[in-house]
Amino acid sequence: MSTPRTELSTTTGVRLPQHVVYRVFPAETVVLNLDTGTYHSTNPVGGRFLEALERDGTIGGALEQLCQQFEDEDPKVIGADLQAFCVDLSERGLLEIKDA
């Protein structure tokens, strides 16, 4: 597991570890850490963040996708939310954050 950090740049790479699986449902996204057997869930917005991170593999790429999806929101706010979300996931062993 990577050491969680609070400052992530747009070129920071992220990766969903192999032992983490998730499924998006209308009201929540359920995440399972196969290594620990622990279930987690995110709200629908978190589910979309997770999909964007997995699709793109970088903070910047995911942010671009999400700004398009949430076009009425301030990109700076989305960026801050995304960063906090990544740190949250990383602290739970659900996301690997790589140096750029």
Added chain:
Amino acid sequence: MTRLRAVVRDRPDLCDRAHRRLSAAECGRLAAEIIVAYVLVRRMIHGHPLPTLLERLRGGIHDGGVPVWEAADEHITAVRVGRAVARLLPKLPGDTRCLTQALVVTRLLARRGIGSTVLIAVQPGPDFEAHAWVEHGGVPVLTPGAPGFDRLTSL
């Protein structure tokens, strides 16, 4: 041009194998095997991540995804093992719920050289529930998730 012809064949041999009653000795041996597998699973379940645990229980035997109609004998065995485990395990002390049953079935099938897949499904919401079961060739050999459960992963 070759005419396509659909052919139906009766397979009384498979029916006999599927429904053959085990002798008392065979029942005893199978029950003992299930209990030994259960003890092994219980010892390992808290010390290993699930993927690692499955690898150890399988010993390299994996579900090749062969359709059941091409591996009928194997499938009949898998169904019978699933049925036996589902019947016996709940009578034993300790946690004998779905995941443990799935792991025991996986072990027993691997000992017979039969690959299988463990599936995990969840029912999200305020009454969150998770369920695990085993499939052979894409067909459940333990009770699958009820309606309302959606597959999360297969291992």
